[in-house]
Amino acid sequence: MAGNEDDQARFRRVVLPHLSDAYALARWIVGNATDAEDVVQDACLRAFRGINGFAGGNARAWLLTITRHAAFTWLGKNRPAAMVGVDDLEEVERKELDRGLPMEGRETPEAALIAKADANRLEVAIAQLPVPFREALVLRDVQGLEYREIAEVIKAPIGTVMSRLARARNRLIAGIAAQEGVGKT
Amino acid sequence: MSDPMQNDPRLLVHAYVDGELDPAHALELERQLARDPALAAERERIDALRQVIKERLPPLPVPLALARRIDAAVGSSRTSARAFSASPSWRALAASVIVAAGLASSATWFEMRPAPAEATADMVVASHLRALMAPQPIDVVSSDRHTVKPWFNGRVTEAPRVVDLSQEGFPLVGGRVDVIGRTPVPTLVYRRRQHLISLMALPSGQSRIGMPSERTISGYHIVTWTEGGVTYWAVSDVAVSDLQAFAKAFREAPA
Numbered sequence: 250m251a252g253n254e255d256d257q258a259r260f261r262r263v264v265l266p267h268l269s270d271a272y273a274l275a276r277w278i279v280g281n282a283t284d285a286e287d288v289v290q291d292a293c294l295r296a297f298r299g300i301n302g303f304a305g306g307n308a309r310a311w312l313l314t315i316t317r318h319a320a321f322t323w324l325g326k327n328r329p330a331a332m333v334g335v336d337d338l339e340e341v342e343r344k345e346l347d348r349g350l351p352m353e354g355r356e357t358p359e360a361a362l363i364a365k366a367d368a369n370r371l372e373v374a375i376a377q378l379p380v381p382f383r384e385a386l387v388l389r390d391v392q393g394l395e396y397r398e399i400a401e402v403i404k405a406p407i408g409t410v411m412s413r414l415a416r417a418r419n420r421l422i423a424g425i426a427a428q429e430g431v432g433k434t
Numbered sequence: 435m436s437d438p439m440q441n442d443p444r445l446l447v448h449a450y451v452d453g454e455l456d457p458a459h460a461l462e463l464e465r466q467l468a469r470d471p472a473l474a475a476e477r478e479r480i481d482a483l484r485q486v487i488k489e490r491l492p493p494l495p496v497p498l499a500l501a502r503r504i505d506a507a508v509g510s511s512r513t514s515a516r517a518f519s520a521s522p523s524w525r526a527l528a529a530s531v532i533v534a535a536g537l538a539s540s541a542t543w544f545e546m547r548p549a550p551a552e553a554t555a556d557m558v559v560a561s562h563l564r565a566l567m568a569p570q571p572i573d574v575v576s577s578d579r580h581t582v583k584p585w586f587n588g589r590v591t592e593a594p595r596v597v598d599l600s601q602e603g604f605p606l607v608g609g610r611v612d613v614i615g616r617t618p619v620p621t622l623v624y625r626r627r628q629h630l631i632s633l634m635a636l637p638s639g640q641s642r643i644g645m646p647s648e649r650t651i652s653g654y655h656i657v658t659w660t661e662g663g664v665t666y667w668a669v670s671d672v673a674v675s676d677l678q679a680f681a682k683a684f685r686e687a688p689a
Binding site for chain 1: 444445446448449452454475476478479480481482483484485486487488490491493494495496497499500501503504507508509553556557559560563564651652653654
C-alpha cells in the first residue's frame with residue numbers, strides 16, 4: 250500500500266508541473282537552449298535532493314529559485330562577464346548619463362509602434378538587458394509571476410522588483426524605438 | 435516604500451498596469467493619469483509592451499529529451515535500488531498495480547478525501563508530463579475503443595467511458611493508468627494533430643453535473659467537468675479552444 254509519498258513521487262508532484270517555467274527562466278538567463286537544458290537538469294537534481302526541505306509553499310517559486318541559482322552558477326563559470334552586480338549596473342548607467350548616451354526612457358515611441366515589434370527583435374532586445382533587469386522582466390512579462398513571487402525568487406524587496414521591472418521595460422521600449430529609428434534624430 | 439524614488443508615478447505606473455498597487459495608490463495614480471498626458475502615454479507604451487511580449491514570446495514547452503534526461507537522472511540517484519525495469523512507464527505501471535492490489539483488498543479505501551482541486555490539477559499535469567517523457571506514453575495502444583475499454587478491467591475499479599471522436603478530429607490513441615493521490619485512475623489518450631490529450635477519469639463521489647472549468651499550469655491547459663459521478667480532467671498543450679472543443683465533443687458523444 251502507498252504509505253508516505255516517496256521522494257520520487259513528491260518530486261513528480263512538486264517539480265514536474267513547473268518544469269517548463271524552470272526551462273524558460275534558464276533559457277533567458279543563460280541565453281541558449283542547450284546550456285539551459287544542462288542548467289535545468291542540475292536544478293532538478295538539486296530540487297530532488299532537497300525535496301524534503303520543500304515546506305509546501307509556492308512550488309513554482311521554489312523551483313525557480315533553485316533554477317536561478319543553478320543558472321547563476323553556470324554563468325559564473327562560463328560567462329563571468331555577464332554577472333554584472335546591481336551596483337556595477339548603477340555605475341554604468343551613471344557613466345552613460347554623463348556621456349550623454351541614449352538612456353532608458355529617453356525615447357518615446359508610439360504605443361502602436363511597440364505593438365508591431367516582431368518576436369526576433371524582442372528576443373534580441375531582452376537578451377541584451379543586464380541580468381538583474383532581464384530576470385525581473387522575464388519572470389513578470391513572460392512567465393506571469395506576481396511581484397511577491399518574483400521577490401521570493403530573486404531574494405529582493407518588492408520595491409526593488411518594481412524598479413528593476415520598470416527599468417527593464419523602459420530599456421526595451423527605448424531599444425525598440427532605436428531599432429525603428431524613431432525618437433532619435 | 436520609504437525610498438522617494440518609489441513614489442515616482444513613472445515607476446508606480448508599472449505596478450499599476452500589473453495590478454499590484456493597493457487601492458489607495460491606484461486611485462491616486464488614476465488621478466495623475468487623467469491630468470498628465472505624458473504619464474498616460476507611458477502607460478500605453480507599457481501596456482503595448484506587455485501585450486506584444488505575451489503574444490510574440492509565448493512560454494516554450496519543455497523539450498521531451500530534457501524531461502527524459504531529468505527522469506533518468508532522478509531515477510538513477512535513488513539510494514534504494516528497486517528491481518523495477520529502467521522504463522519509467524513500467525515503473526509507473528508497476529506502482530499502480532501494487533496500489534490497485536491493495537485497493538481490491540480493502541473496500542473502505544475508496545472513501546478517501548477528495549484531494550483539493552489545486553493539488554489534483556498539479557498531479558494531473560505531472561502525470562501527463564510524465565507520460566509524455568516516457569518512451570511510450572500509453573500502456574495500451576489502440577484506436578479501437580472496444581480494445582481500450584476492456585484493457586482497464588482489473589486495472590482500475592471502473593473502466594471509463596470510451597468514445598470515438600475521430601470524426602471530431604480527436605482520434606483515440608490508447609490508454610494508461612495514472613495514480614492521482616493514491617487512486618489509480620483510468621486515463622484515455624486522444625490526439626489532436628501532433629499533440630496528445632490525456633483525459634483522466636477520477637471518481638468524484640457526487641452525482642451532480644459540474645460544468646466545464648479551465649485553468650492553465652505552466653503552459654498546459656486543463657479542462658475539468660463532472661458527470662455521472664466522475665470528474666474528468668483533460669490536459670494538453672493544444673490551444674485552449676481545441677481542448678474546450680474536445681471536452682464538448684466528449685460530453686456530447688453517445689456512449
